[in-house]
Amino acid sequence: MSARASSYTPDIQARGNGIWSRIWKVFWNERFLWLMALPGLLFFVVYKYLPMLGVVIAFKDYNLMLGIWDSKWVGLKHFYRIFENPDIGRIFLNTLIISFYQIVFAFTIPIFLAIMIHEVSKRSFKRVLQTVFYMPHFLSWVVVAGIFYLMFQSDGAVNNMLLDMGLSKIDILSNSDNFRFMLVLQVIWKESGWGTIIYLAALSSIDMELYEAAKMDGAGRLRQIWNITLPGIRSTIVVLFILRLGSVLDVGFEQIFLMLNPSVRDVGEVIETYVYQAGVVNGNFSFSTAVGLLKGLIGLIMIFGANKLAKRMGERGVF
Amino acid sequence: MLQRMRSGDRWFNAINLTLLIVLALVTILPIIHVFAMSFATTEESLSGRFILWPSTWTTEAYRYIFDTGVFFISLKNTVWLTVMGTLINVVLTALLAYVCSRPQFSARRVIMFMVLFTMLFGGGMIPTYLVVKGTGLINSLWALILPGAISAFNMLVMRDFFESLPESVIESARIDGCGDLRILGHIVFPLSLPILATFTLFYAVGNWNQYFSAILYLNDPDKWPLQILLRQVVLIGQADIFSNLDPNVPLPPSVSIQMATVVLASFPIVVLYPFLQRYFVQGLTLGAVKG
DSSP states (O other): HHHHHTTTTTHHHHHTTTTHHHHHHHHHTHHHHHHHHHHHHHHHHIIIHHHHHHHHGGEEEEEEHHHHHHHOTTTHHHHHHHHHHHHHHHHHHHHHHHHHHHHIIITTHHHHHHHHHHOOHHHHHHHHHHHHHHHGGSSSSHHHHHHHHHHHSTTSSSHHHHHTOOOOOOOOOOTTTTHHHHHHHHHHHHHHHHHHHHHHHHTSOOHHHHHHHHHHHTOHHHHHHHIIIIIHHHHHHHHHHHHHHTTOOOOOHHHHHHOGGGGGGGEEEHHHHHHHHIITTTTTHHHHHHHHHHHHHHHHHHHHHHHHHHHHHHOOOOO | HHHHHHHHHHHHHHHHHHHHHHHHHHHHHHHHHHHHTSSSSSSHHHOOOOSOOOSSSSOOOHHHHSSSHHHHHHHHHHHHHHHHHHHHHHHHHHHHHHHHHTOOOOTTHHHHHHHHHHHHHHOOOHHHHHHHTTTTTSSSSGHHHHHHHHHHHHHHHHHHHHHHHHHHHHHHHHHHTHHHHHHHIIHHHHHHHHHHHHHHHHHHHHHHHOOOHHHHOOOOOOOOOHHHHHIIISSSGHHHHHOSOTTTTTOHHHHHHHHHHHHHHHHHHHHHHHHHHHHHHHHHHHHHHOO
């Protein structure tokens, strides 16, 4: 009985001491939930939010000896340097061009592929196809880059086949004319199949009766795709497109970093590889943080802009 | 009329299937080619033909790689990274996702916003590097685990799934006197096995495959994971990294060693993944359709 009484004491205090003890009481009731959340919260605070505070070094002259807080404030100096730097324009342009190719090809191909797979009526065959198409997604970029390198090098399988067919060799690994083309080709090979999953899920929820009705009206397969299948995945396409626009300046750093070599740096250097080069390799921490911050802010504007645009077009948007 | 439509259908199916088969071959043949080349004899691999099945099988390249210590050191690092990293990923993600799925939890909206915001904006490479350095993780394998402990996207999908579980089951357990820890262990997790399996697979693949954090944070070759070794051997062309001390052992052509390293670095994933396919498609579409 006495133990029971003591467990009620916070309640009595709550009435006595106002808001703080009420907060304490809520917290105490939820103590196990807070305990469970603690490691995750700690992770987000330390490795996600501390770096966000760390972007202040973009406005300072970061000095290793002084640390983040004691380094000298320099205002927008590094941002002026960005706009004065002759390389930066080229690097943003490279990023945008590669991103544009990826949206035109790597974003649209999964839509076609998903519709093609959806049109297969035999379930077992469909399954085998999916197993094959999803596979490359699980390979690391090092493995994919390695496979491409081994296949396309000058005495690799592709060039030997071309010679056998009486054609001339192609050089897509170190030729700057083909470099961006090769990057997009790799993304298509690795991620197209994986990209179909969400579309296939949306396609499977289309009412089959619509197709039956269309058949009765004499619509052919292409007509059914145009009038039923495509409208069925329209909102999925829009949502994924918004998300894609939000990351328009993220062009696959890991991949490009692996494929980059001096002979293609002119066309292949993108913002992130530049940040790595200037920051980690050359030690210009403040300047490269400023470049990264600029990229992050543009990304933020892009995703809100795209979301607004989608809503104006009558779609649901992502938030 | 009906006749015309049927033949149109047949043409459509024939073209569609042919295209799909061609695309599937383009996807799978390079993988088979690399696999076959890694087992081919020296003459055959230097002939430069598009081999899909070696005429004579040899394990020369593999024996050469296994004879050296470098491979097993990096394999050990990768296995440790995958097991330990995935354990931390899944436990932390599931705990936070569960907490945020409780409708009565006071801070849930704040925490959700905090997680969501990291998907839109981040500190970037250099500030993150400085924080990792500040927490003393440079040159430690923990630098490849802790800074990526939770994927915000995975956590949101998992929370959506936990929210879709019938609240009445959880409520009745609470009335029977179960605390949150017991509810999580005895009710929520057993009901969520497909989605937990899915994210275990995704995290494990991510951990096995990661290489850039290793380049960023590790200086010591003894700590290299397999992917870094692969990059050195294939893309930087140091097949002699497996410096074999015995001069009597003939050196296999570097192409074979490169191919064999590719196979070894991707082997567990390629072998395991078809068995897990059912789970991840189920788990992923659950999240996608709802979200």
